[in-house]
Amino acid sequence: MKKLIILYTIISIFIFSSCNKNKSENEEQKLEPVAYTLYAKKSELFVEFKPLVVGETSRFAAHVTIIGELFTPMTEGKVKVSVTDNGSSVANAPSPPGIFRPEITPTTAGTNFKITFEIEARDFTDIITIDNITVYPDFQTALADQPEEAEGNDITYLKEQAWKVEFANKEIKKQTFYYTIKTTGQILTPPSEEAIISAKSGGIVNYNGNYITGMNVVKGENLFTVSGSNLNEENINTKIIEAKSNYERAKADYERALELNKDKIVSDREFLAIKNTYEIASEVYNSLTYNYSSAGVRVFTPISGYLRTLNVRQGEYVQPGQTLATITQNLKLILKADLSQKYIDVINEIRSANFKTPDGRTYDTESLNGKSIVYGKNTGQDNLLLPINFEIDYRQDLIPGTFVEVFLKTNRLPDVLVIPVSSLIEEQGIFYVFVQTGGESFQKREVTLGESDGLNVQVLSGIEEGERVVTKGAYQIKLASMSGSLPAHGHEH
Secondary structure, three states, rough: HHHHHHHHHHHHHHHHHHHHHHHHOOOOOOOOOOEEEEEOEEEEEEEEEOOOOOOOOOOOOOOOOOOOOOOOOOOOEEEEEEEEEEEEEEEEOOOOOOEEEEEEEEOOOEEEEEEEEEOOOOEEEEEEEEEEEEEEEOOOHHOOOOOOOOOOOOEEEOHHOOOOOOEEEEOOOOOEEEEEEEEEEEEEHHHHHEEEEEOOOEEEEEOOOOOOOOOEEOOOEOOOOOOOOOOOOOOHHHHHHHHHHHHHHHHHHHHHHHHHHHOOOOOOOHHHHHHHHHHHHHHHHHHHOOEEEEEEEEEEEEOEOOOOOOOOOOOOEEEEOOOEEEEEEEEEEEEEEEEEOOHHHHHHHOEEEHHHHOOOOOOOOOOOOOOOOOEEOOOOOOOOOOEEEEEEEEOOHHHHHHEEEEEEEEEEEEEEEEEHHHOOOEOOOEEEEEEEEEEEEEEEEEEEEEEEOOEEEEEEEEOOOOOOEEEEEEHHHHHHHHHHOOOOOOOOO
């Protein structure tokens, strides 16, 4: 009988413990995770975890994104999490890339605690804190404090999705903008940046290498040789032989006259005439033999740069003074904009410009060290537009001769909301942006636009200062919102 009572007691304890354990697990599963999105100087932290309960292990899913021109996952480094009066934990590596999973088991209940995240990357360290954190004494207290789930129309777009594409967002702040004048223009080479190579004598052109347009050359490089050895007329060899004969004869006459003039056998007047003949013969001979070799007259590049044009072909006959090639230095370019005469009143207020090339890239003259503008004082016979010129730094992707869209900046617009043009999504003439409301949630907003300078655009309504607008990757979020099947949310488990 005693054995039966003991067995019944053990079974009862086991059943009671199992019930409590199942109840505890059920209560834990009912706890909805909390999420925070915070920014430091070089990183974004999106972290999810269930409310902290004494004696229960809390698993954090810390998504760390490196902020830059593009937002990318942090694939190396570690994340340390600390909770006031409850210890700390370190995740020494991400799993998967970008997601760190430190764990903490709280020991002290309380309110107004602080969670501190120390993000240690290869090139920087950021510290991010979350204030007013509660550590609950038990699950029942945590459950009673659960907020009601808010309903909304936010679009879910996971970090794992954003990290696979070109993605970035930006906090919108009021700034100074400019009224702009949109026009057309062209990228040109300044005359001072070019050198024209001309033939010094007539003859047949021979290339001294496999030169093509666009190839870099250095000052003093021998590009061509012009030979007239096989020509019946304008034969440089014949001219040199004749010039050498005249030079040697004039030199002998001069040396003899020099001695005779000392003894006054030759008058000063006769001596000066002989000397003049000698100097002319010497100049002609030296000019013809300058850069001359047995193969012909060598032609060198006077500056370093690249071959903009090659005006002759191998074996082609050229005349003295004919253009052989044009060399351009890689130093400066000219942005020439054409301004309508109706803007003549504001021409003195233009200080800089943006311009867009045919490949869709937009540049700022200020970032290219653009100098003060020089504008034409009159129009041409065939063009009624006023030319406005900016000198800018050379860039390899800016090709002289390219026609561009130009946005001339005039009067200042202080304290306006401005977003990058890349943020805009157009649908049937209406413009939208995506505003990030949380680490993985976004809202689609219709916006009213004002001035545009090609790079940025003024926003008159639709967003507020301090909100974060997607600047790259908006189209991918649009596709995600149209797919009809949004990915499951939550990473804390």
